[in-house]
Amino acid sequence: MQNSRPASDQNEGPLNPGDEGPPDAPGVGEDLCGACHGTGLVEGERCTVCAGTGKVTQGIGGG
Ligand SMILES: [Zn+2]
Numbered sequence: 850m851q852n853s854r855p856a857s858d859q860n861e862g863p864l865n866p867g868d869e870g871p872p873d874a875p876g877v878g879e880d881l882c883g884a885c886h887g888t889g890l891v892e893g894e895r896c897t898v899c900a901g902t903g904k905v906t907q908g909i910g911g912g
Contacts, residue, residue, distance in 0.1 A: 867898035867905035880907045 867882055881887035885896035887903040895901040 865898065865900040865902065865905060869905070869907050877906050877908055879904050881905075 867884065869877060882889075882896060882899035882903050882905045884898035885891045885903060889896050889899065889901040889903040891897070896903070899905045
């Protein structure tokens with residue numbers, strides 16, 4: 850596996866790659882990460898979508 854990004858703390862930014870918006874934004878809700886199913890791990894490695902939090906923010910607005 851190639852990974853040029855160094856392993857670091859989870860708190861390196863306000864948003865994770867899988868986040869669609871800040872959790873406190875209107876029309877956005879927190880949901881389980883679809884990549885790791887809320888475990889924060891993918892194949893034993895920290896999930897890169899949610900940065901290991903197991904949760905992502907997704908737009909829940911409709912219409
Ligand atoms: Zn994840």
